[in-house]
Amino acid sequence: MTADPLLTIFLPAALGIIMLGLGLSLTLADFARVVKYPKPVLIGLVCQILILPVACFFIAKGFALAPALAVGLMLLAASPGGTSANLYSHLAHGDVALNITLTAVNSVIAVLTMPIIVNLSMNYFMAADQALPLQFGKVLQVFLIVLGPVAIGMLVRRMAPGFAALMDKPVKILSALFLALVIVLAVIKDWATVTSYAAEVGLAALVFNLVSLAVGYWVPRLMRLSLKQSIAIGMEIGIHNGTLAIALALSPALLNNPTMAIPPAIYGFIMFFTAGVFGWLVNRVHGRELAGSAA
Structure with a gap:
């Protein structure tokens, strides 16, 4: 995937719209719920x-991924849950309020934890002349993004709750369509590069995804x-903010x-x-329990 203006300009713009949409759905009560x-x-x-x-590190090691691919998978592991986790949790009868709180809190914490995990990963997997650590100034950029x-x-939701409620769904739909368009165009542009790496990192991304869902569900x-809380955490852990x-x-x-x-792009698919x-599986196995809790 090439770092051309299509991605370096429009991808951060798509991310900004997505995070704006997240903000329109949040209040201080979502943080106080902690x-x-x-x-x-x-x-x-x-x-x-x-x-x-930790699980991602051993997966990257086990599949002997190329250094940049291993760091890319670790970067994904360090990213917070995606906003789509709220929708999937709702459809699976999970605790959506818990999803919202986890997304809110972890998006703040990730600003600090992502640079640490990425720097440690680059120091381990990559040669010194290949590494470009996330320095303090870059961390501030992540914070702003x-x-x-x-x-x-x-702030918009607090000052104009009616307008925020009206714009919440359109902003999310717009951001999802914009993001999908940018990624599809990027994949088409560099199809040969994506396919050349797909075989190497695809299975590792699938295993990491299944491990993420399993950890998110079974640990709770x-x-x-x-x-309902276990389903919510499973979705939160399994659906990463690959855009970030x-x-x-x-x-x-x-x-x-x-x-x-490449790993976040394949994982996101x-x-x-x-x-x-x-x-579907959780609801098939525990349908009666979920129906009873909803009653």
Whole structure:
């Protein structure tokens, strides 16, 4: 995938619209819910911030991925949950309020954890002359890319709740279509590059996706969280913000390594199918329990 103006300009713009849409759906109460219901939020964050990067590291090692591909997969593991997790959680009868809180909190925390995980990954997988660490100035850019639009969206919702409610769905639809168009055009432009790496990283991305869903669902179940909370965390952990990972990888001002964008791009294609199957299976097995909890 080539870091040309199509991606370096329009991809961050798509990410900004997506994060603006997230902000339009958030209030300060979504962050305050951490204090009110700390256990499910903490379990979700531990899965996302600690368990997943460790699992991803061993997957990258096990598949002997090329250095840039390994770092790209680690970059994806460090990214927060995507906003689509809220929709999939809703369709699978999960605790959507928990999804919203996890997305909000982890999007803030990821600004600090992503540079740490990426720098450690680059130091391990890549030679010293290949690495381009995320330095403090670049971390500030990530902060602005991720949290700036979220803050604007939250401010709009606070100052004009009616307008925010009216624009919430159109902004999300627009951002999804815009993002899909940008990625499709990028894939078509560099189809040969994508296909050359697909065989090498595709299976690793699928395994990481399945591990993410399994960790997100079974760790909460083992910690005795409710079924709806476990479904929510499973979707949150399994559906990553691949757009953020791709934007960071391609941006000339940040990582500037198009190869690192390949794993998030392939994962982003896979995750919607596996998340759909996951939601269907859980509802097929636990349909009566979910129906009873909804009654």
